[in-house]
Amino acid sequence: MEKIKIALTKGRLAEKSLKVFEAIGINFSAFYKDSRKLILPSDCGQYEMILVKALDVATYVENGAADIGIAGKDTLLEANANVFELVDLGFGKCRFAVAGSPGFDIERAVKLSVATKYPRVATEYFQQKGKQVETIKLNGSVELAPLVGLSDVIVDIVETGRTLKENGLEVLENMHSISARLVVNKASYKTKSETLQPFVEGIKQAITVSEG
Numbered sequence: 001m002e003k004i005k006i007a008l009t010k011g012r013l014a015e016k017s018l019k020v021f022e023a024i025g026i027n028f029s030a031f032y033k034d035s036r037k038l039i040l041p042s043d044c045g046q047y048e049m050i051l052v053k054a055l056d057v058a059t060y061v062e063n064g065a066a067d068i069g070i071a072g073k074d075t076l077l078e079a080n081a082n083v084f085e086l087v088d089l090g091f092g093k094c095r096f097a098v099a100g101s102p103g104f105d106i107e108r109a110v111k112l113s114v115a116t117k118y119p120r121v122a123t124e125y126f127q128q129k130g131k132q133v134e135t136i137k138l139n140g141s142v143e144l145a146p147l148v149g150l151s152d153v154i155v156d157i158v159e160t161g162r163t164l165k166e167n168g169l170e171v172l173e174n175m176h177s178i179s180a181r182l183v184v185n186k187a188s189y190k191t192k193s194e195t196l197q198p199f200v201e202g203i204k205q206a207i208t209v210s211e212g
């Protein structure tokens with residue numbers, strides 16, 4: 001029996017990821033929300049779930065420390081990891097946006113400063129527009145930066161828009177849309193194809209059924 005390691009996050013994507021696995025008969029009844037355990041076996045014993053930070057899923061999968069992972073497209077773009085991105089899971093939907101004070105004119109700023117958790121994504125976005133920017137890496141509460149003069153604008157995730165609204169900011173430009181993706185280590189996909197190919201096909205079908 002080929003052992004398969006799955007990297008997941010404890011955060012927003014966990015519950016729906018577990019539902020997807022349940023739909024193809026893989027259950028992790030040892031998992032509960034407040035547990036501090038980082039490695040959990042599946043009930044059948046063939047799978048093992050490892051719990052990592054959202055931005056680290058791609059790193060574990062790229063290096064083969066996990067065979068499979070579920071991660072937001074935001075983190076995959078930022079990590080630029082060399083993995084197979086095989087299924088758009090259709091949940092965890094949100095988008096990247098440039099945001100700032102209402103009416104802020106991005107074009108007029110000579111050297112735009114951009115606070116973000118995603119410096120690679122922000123730099124590439126503005127580079128493609130031929131705009132030079134200085135990125136300031138933050139780890140959370142990104143909306144604060146333009147309010148206290150740390151940056152001109154932010155590049156961040158917008159879901160409902162509530163955080164921007166409650167802080168008097170608005171979307172200045174919409175960027176990519178984001179959703180959760182199933183990623184697979186390139187070597188594992190070949191060496192463990194007997195298990196991984198049906199696994200991926202099963203997930204694709206489960207997604208189609210739940211969408212239909």
Ligand SMILES: Nc1ncnc2c1ncn2[C@@H]1O[C@H](COP(=O)(O)OP(=O)(O)OP(=O)(O)O)[C@@H](O)[C@H]1O
Nearest residue numbers: 009011012013054072073074075092093094157159
């Ligand atoms: N409103 C949202 N804010 C942030 N991420 C969201 C939102 N809606 C969906 N997502 C997706 O959920 C993923 C995981 O989010 P989660 O909150 O678990 O991670 P995180 O905030 O980066 O982690 P942590 O809070 O542990 O630092 C994101 O990478 C993104 O793809």
Ligand SMILES: O=P(O)(O)OC[C@H]1O[C@H](OP(=O)(O)OP(=O)(O)O)[C@H](O)[C@@H]1O
Nearest residue numbers: 140141142156157158159160161162163
């Ligand atoms: O459009 P909304 O529905 O308001 O969601 C977007 C907010 O949620 C995320 O923050 P998170 O809750 O992860 O907090 P942090 O980045 O400050 O850790 C994101 O960075 C935005 O701040």
